[in-house]
Amino acid sequence: MADELPAARGQGSGSGYAAYSYLTAGEDFRQFELAPQFGRVPAYAAGLSAEQQQRAGRLLTDLMVISLHDHPVRFPLRMEETPEYNRTGRQHAAYAGLAASGMTVVFDNLMDGTACVTGNAPWRWDDVITDLGMRQADLAHQRDVMTIRTIADIDEAHRDRRVGLVFGLEAATPIENELDRLDVLYGLGLRQIGIAYSDANALTALDVCRHSDKPVFLTHAGARAVWNTSRMKPDHVLRAVAETGGVIGMSAAPHTTLSAGHPRHTIESVMDHFRYCADLVGIDHVGFGPDTLYGDHVKLHTIFAKLLSLGATRGPSFEPVRYVDGLENPTENFANITGWLVSHGFGDEEIRAVLGGNIYRALQGIWVSLPPQARAGMANQGQHESDRGEHAYRHRDHEHPSGGGP
Numbered sequence: 001m002a003d004e005l006p007a008a009r010g011q012g013s014g015s016g017y018a019a020y021s022y023l024t025a026g027e028d029f030r031q032f033e034l035a036p037q038f039g040r041v042p043a044y045a046a047g048l049s050a051e052q053q054q055r056a057g058r059l060l061t062d063l064m065v066i067s068l069h070d071h072p073v074r075f076p077l078r079m080e081e082t083p084e085y086n087r088t089g090r091q092h093a094a095y096a097g098l099a100a101s102g103m104t105v106v107f108d109n110l111m112d113g114t115a116c117v118t119g120n121a122p123w124r125w126d127d128v129i130t131d132l133g134m135r136q137a138d139l140a141h142q143r144d145v146m147t148i149r150t151i152a153d154i155d156e157a158h159r160d161r162r163v164g165l166v167f168g169l170e171a172a173t174p175i176e177n178e179l180d181r182l183d184v185l186y187g188l189g190l191r192q193i194g195i196a197y198s199d200a201n202a203l204t205a206l207d208v209c210r211h212s213d214k215p216v217f218l219t220h221a222g223a224r225a226v227w228n229t230s231r232m233k234p235d236h237v238l239r240a241v242a243e244t245g246g247v248i249g250m251s252a253a254p255h256t257t258l259s260a261g262h263p264r265h266t267i268e269s270v271m272d273h274f275r276y277c278a279d280l281v282g283i284d285h286v287g288f289g290p291d292t293l294y295g296d297h298v299k300l301h302t303i304f305a306k307l308l309s310l311g312a313t314r315g316p317s318f319e320p321v322r323y324v325d326g327l328e329n330p331t332e333n334f335a336n337i338t339g340w341l342v343s344h345g346f347g348d349e350e351i352r353a354v355l356g357g358n359i360y361r362a363l364q365g366i367w368v369s370l371p372p373q374a375r376a377g378m379a380n381q382g383q384h385e386s387d388r389g390e391h392a393y394r395h396r397d398h399e400h401p402s403g404g405g406p
């Protein structure tokens with residue numbers, strides 16, 4: 001199907017900019033036929049009443065909505081072309097899809113374990129830098145989507161109804177044994193990094209929580225008590241993350257967050273994890289990191305099974321799906337999540353918290369923010385030298401690990 005817009009939801013269709021359209025496709029870079037941003041799979045039938053639909057639409061439009069983990073880019077229509085597509089270094093942001101998503105901020109995890117631009121092994125430093133730079137060069141050619149580096153940027157995105165991308169890496173692998181590379185990545189706009197790929201085991205996750213004096217994110221995960229696989233987190237890890245003041249983002253990558261009640265992966269299985277985690281650690285420590293993309297995610301898993309270390313996942317049997325109904329791509333995720341919350345009796349305050357409020361609160365405690373007097377000092381050279389020095393170098397303490405798989 002073509003890229004027609006769905007029924008008005010979220011923030012609109014944007015200005016119509018297409019990724020890398022400042023260049024000539026096919027001449028300046030190899031062109032691939034890309035997966036559509038709308039209508040790749042049938043729309044989710046949520047079965048809301050007109051009143052519920054109206055309330056959900058209003059909440060999605062008004063609230064700050066933050067995805068703790070996604071890949072808001074278009075993959076090739078023929079997913080098997082992905083290795084060659086990534087070889088160009090140019091993953092195409094889904095501008096129209098993002099504009100219609102209702103999201104304020106997306107933690108954009110770039111090419112993650114498929115970042116093979118110059119070689120066949122992922123996570124090489126040069127490849128990660130290429131990916132990060134290329135995406136931001138493209139962003140610089142339009143105004144609907146912006147890079148988020150500070151809390152003030154999030155406020156701006158929300159106020160101006162733009163979509164903000166927080167660039168992140170699912171693994172710290174590219175820094176090798178060179179801690180200064182954290183500073184380099186920070187300088188280039190990166191604001192989130194995972195401690196290990198793909199599954200930080202329970203001990204590692206607990207160590208992270210113990211050693212961090214700031215909130216920790218479990219960016220895309222689920223509860224092992226709901227679905228017993230190694231990718232899902234045991235209760236004591238979920239509790240440890242919440243105790244740091246952090247947030248657990250529910251994942252919806254195909255065949256991950258299943259449940260005994262819903263062993264066919266849909267939004268209902270994911271919400272079983274949401275309910276369980278909210279009951280376990282409190283609604284102030286849960287959110288969503290759907291880990292979705294534009295294209296055939298199930299096929300991607302088969303192509304990159306080894307790099308995405310999916311082979312090790314064993315667990316209860318389930319019914320394989322072609323896609324996760326209700327949480328298939330970054331455009332539909334939050335409309336359907338909001339609809340589900342509305343139709344399951346959640347109040348506006350609770351919905352505000354889980355759609356983005358909790359993550360925003362945690363980020364206020366994590367990211368560098370200059371106090372007003374330090375800003376004044378920077379404007380007025382020579383004053384507040386010590387403040388400047390301290391704040392300029394403290395961000396290393398603020399890099400926060402996250403668990404979860406690809």
Ligand SMILES: [Zn+2]
Nearest residue numbers: 109112291406
């Ligand atoms: Zn991911």
